[in-house]
Amino acid sequence: MIADKLSTLVLDATEVTYDARGFHVQHTASPNILPQIADAFLSENFHLEMITCQDRRENDNAFRLIYQFNQYGSPQRHVIHADIAPDTAAPSIAAIFPAADWYEREIFDMYGVSFDDHPDLKRILMEEDYFGHPLLKDFVDPPNPYRSEDGAS
Amino acid sequence: MAQKELPIVTSDPKDIEELREEVGPLVHMDLLENLLNQARSRSLWPLTFGLACCAIEMMAAGAARFDLDRIGAGVFRPSARQADVMILAGTISRKMATPIKTLWDQMPSPKWAIAMGGCTIDGGPFKYPGQYAIVEGADKIVPVDVYVPGCPPRPEALFAALFKLEEKIRAGKKFNK
Amino acid sequence: MKTDIVQLFENPYLALGVTIAVIMAYLSVNAIMLIWLERKLSARIQRRIGPQRGPFGLMQQIFDMGKLLSKELLTPEHANKLLYVIAPILVFAPVVALSSLFPITSTYIFHDFNIAIVLILAISGINVIGIFLAGWGSNNKYALLGAVRSVAQNISYEIPLILSVIPIVMITRTMSLYDITLAQETYPFVLVQPIALIIFIISATAETNRAPFDIPEAESELVAGFHTEYSGMRFGLFFFAEYSNMIFACALATVLFLGGWRGPFLPDAVWFFIKVYALIVLMMWFRWTFPRLRFDQLMKFAWVVLVPLSLINLLITTLVLKIV
Numbered sequence: 338m339i340a341d342k343l344s345t346l347v348l349d350a351t352e353v354t355y356d357a358r359g360f361h362v363q364h365t366a367s368p369n370i371l372p373q374i375a376d377a378f379l380s381e382n383f384h385l386e387m388i389t390c391q392d393r394r395e396n397d398n399a400f401r402l403i404y405q406f407n408q409y410g411s412p413q414r415h416v417i418h419a420d421i422a423p424d425t426a427a428p429s430i431a432a433i434f435p436a437a438d439w440y441e442r443e444i445f446d447m448y449g450v451s452f453d454d455h456p457d458l459k460r461i462l463m464e465e466d467y468f469g470h471p472l473l474k475d476f477v478d479p480p481n482p483y484r485s486e487d488g489a490s
Numbered sequence: 491m492a493q494k495e496l497p498i499v500t501s502d503p504k505d506i507e508e509l510r511e512e513v514g515p516l517v518h519m520d521l522l523e524n525l526l527n528q529a530r531s532r533s534l535w536p537l538t539f540g541l542a543c544c545a546i547e548m549m550a551a552g553a554a555r556f557d558l559d560r561i562g563a564g565v566f567r568p569s570a571r572q573a574d575v576m577i578l579a580g581t582i583s584r585k586m587a588t589p590i591k592t593l594w595d596q597m598p599s600p601k602w603a604i605a606m607g608g609c610t611i612d613g614g615p616f617k618y619p620g621q622y623a624i625v626e627g628a629d630k631i632v633p634v635d636v637y638v639p640g641c642p643p644r645p646e647a648l649f650a651a652l653f654k655l656e657e658k659i660r661a662g663k664k665f666n667k
Numbered sequence: 668m669k670t671d672i673v674q675l676f677e678n679p680y681l682a683l684g685v686t687i688a689v690i691m692a693y694l695s696v697n698a699i700m701l702i703w704l705e706r707k708l709s710a711r712i713q714r715r716i717g718p719q720r721g722p723f724g725l726m727q728q729i730f731d732m733g734k735l736l737s738k739e740l741l742t743p744e745h746a747n748k749l750l751y752v753i754a755p756i757l758v759f760a761p762v763v764a765l766s767s768l769f770p771i772t773s774t775y776i777f778h779d780f781n782i783a784i785v786l787i788l789a790i791s792g793i794n795v796i797g798i799f800l801a802g803w804g805s806n807n808k809y810a811l812l813g814a815v816r817s818v819a820q821n822i823s824y825e826i827p828l829i830l831s832v833i834p835i836v837m838i839t840r841t842m843s844l845y846d847i848t849l850a851q852e853t854y855p856f857v858l859v860q861p862i863a864l865i866i867f868i869i870s871a872t873a874e875t876n877r878a879p880f881d882i883p884e885a886e887s888e889l890v891a892g893f894h895t896e897y898s899g900m901r902f903g904l905f906f907f908a909e910y911s912n913m914i915f916a917c918a919l920a921t922v923l924f925l926g927g928w929r930g931p932f933l934p935d936a937v938w939f940f941i942k943v944y945a946l947i948v949l950m951m952w953f954r955w956t957f958p959r960l961r962f963d964q965l966m967k968f969a970w971v972v973l974v975p976l977s978l979i980n981l982l983i984t985t986l987v988l989k990i991v
Contacts, residue, residue, distance in 0.1 A: 462583075462585070462623075463584065463585065463622070463623075464584050464585045464587075464588070465585075467584075469622075471622045471623075476622075477620065478620055478621070478622040482630060483584055483587070483624075483625045483626065483630060484621070484626050485612060485613070485626050485627065525733070526733060526734075526737045528730075528733075529729070529730045529732075529733025529734050529737070530730075530733070530734045530737065532720055532726075532727070532730040533727065533730040533731045533733070533734040535734075553715075554713055554714045554715045557710070557715040557716055557717075559706065559710055559715060559716070559717050559718060560715075560716050560717070560718065560719040561719070561720075562718060562720060562727050562730060562731070564706070564710075564717075564718075565706075569894075569895045569896075571741060571895065571896055571897060571898040571902070572894075572897070572898055572902050574734070574738075596741075598738050598739035598740070598741045598898040598899060599738075599739045600737075600738075600739075
């Protein structure tokens with residue numbers, strides 16, 4: 338059962354009401370063991386739904402990576418929160434779930450969090466030679482010709 | 491921050507006008523140009539260039555109920571070398587700006603561009619101070635001939651745009667004066 | 668009986684000139700009318716209307732031609748100029764050369780070779796070289812992919828094509844198109860060789876790169892296939908060549924299987940063209956009915972279905988001819 342496999346890996350497991358939050362169980366984990374968590378989910382026929390990130394440098398001085406896994410049959414959505422310090426690389430789970438490839442590229446593009454062992458870590462939404470990470474809270478897009486004068490900040 | 495080449499058109503129109511006055515009409519080709527413009531205006535082959543939601547309305551305009559083929563514009567060519575008019579249908583993300591410029595350069599002249607939808611006119615609903623994602627308007631990349639407002643414009647609006655473009659082509663260079 | 672054009676004009680060079688002029692004129696007008704027919708037919712099949720400029724949309728072709736003639740002729744930067752320019756000519760030339768072999772009427776023909784079938788099947792293979800030169804000379808990876816697939820498809824489908832023509836040759840013991848038409852006095856050969864006609868039409872559709880076998884010029888898959896980098900009138904020439912190839916294949920099917928110019932009441936030439944254009948409408952109908960075959964399905968269909976079927980047909984024909 339997934340709960341047994343995860344109990345050794347994660348720091349906590351909180352059951353939440355699905356109607357209120359949209360998922361079933363929330364875990365917190367350390368980012369180093371993410372590949373093992375992903376292995377555990379894969380062995381239990383879970384699939385990766387989403388990876389996203391939050392910029393929490395003001396509150397906790399960390400980026401919070403949020404992984405979401407689910408399974409068909411009897412849906413049970415698990416959410417994993419992993420806090421990573423700024424300027425540290427997180428391990429990539431693209432070798433286990435190939436879908437993570439583009440999610441991690443998006444996080445790298447928008448937040449600047451890089452991933453170790455990623456097959457092809459380059460920008461995915463902005464143009465490839467762009468400078469800056471747009472979804473950071475202190476981001477300002479420099480003036481450029483793509484914007485009209487009255488739209489520039 | 492690295493400085494890079496942006497695909498923005500910055501040619502000065504006054505230079506071209508001065509040049510044209512200088513050279514003058516060496517050979518009077520008016521009748522031939524008029525005849526060719528009549529032919530070109532009635533046989534505009536669009537480039538399949540749907541970028542976002544306006545593409546659905548462009549497809550609807552080409553499909554059975556509205557049928558762009560009635561006015562000769564039904565042959566959508568996938569290769570830029572065989573297309574006349576680039577209908578920019580949809581939001582232009584910044585990553586897409588360079589391919590658009592490449593495709594515009596690949597099109598043989600005479601060529602025209604129709605900016606379809608609010609996003610290609612000036613950024614549309616995605617424009618806010620400090621936005622980082624889109625190019626605010628197709629005319630920052632290619633010289634646009636006809637603008638079609640709407641989000642998305644109805645197929646009838648695209649027809650109106652093509653008729654307007656046909657008028658513009660038939661009017662020839664006199665339009666600019 | 669039949670009058671050769673050389674007999675008609677006494678001077679062989681004058682006869683040659685008249686032949687070329689008539690064939691080029693016919694193929695040009697024919698290509699333009701076929702493009703119009705395709706657009707109108709496809710529109711009606713899709714419940715649309717199609718071009719509406721002029722009566723029945725006939726003026727649309729003139730506007731299209733005028734526009735294509737006045738387009739800038741671009742040549743890609745690193746393209747092999749010689750190959751790039753020669754390719755459309757190579758695709759178009761064999762059809763023009765071989766069109767003089769078809770007997771249109773029973774009394775006046777251009778020329779009658781006694782090995783016409785061999786000549787036709789051999790020379791019409793040159794358009795494969797033309798397509799490959801177009802893809803290679805364009806210096807464009809999509810064009811090259813389209814050209815490579817087209818070469819594979821064309822040489823695969825030539826085999827069932829030839830194998831479906833051989834039973835006709837065996838029945839009539841002659842390879843001259845005029846004599847084959849004469850031999851269909853009492854019944855057209857489609858009644859004794861229906862499978863051969865079906866195989867021939869399918870292979871001819873594949874040979875001319877028409878849908879559902881149009882992977883080489885597939886619009887949504889390979890930009891525009893092997894003619895990606897051609898603009899203006901050079902592209903018009905490829906279009907021209909495709910429709911001329913279609914006429915060519917349908918004319919061959921008419922002569923071999925449907926009885927050529929035979930038919931009651933109407934004059935010979937009218938019947939010939941009625942049959943040819945009926946087959947062309949059939950080929951256009953195919954295009955807007957069937958989805959495109961994937962490339963491996965295409966090759967599998969040729970080698971696993973058509974070649975054995977045509978071989979079995981050949982075997983049965985041999986046995987029946989031996990016994991009867």
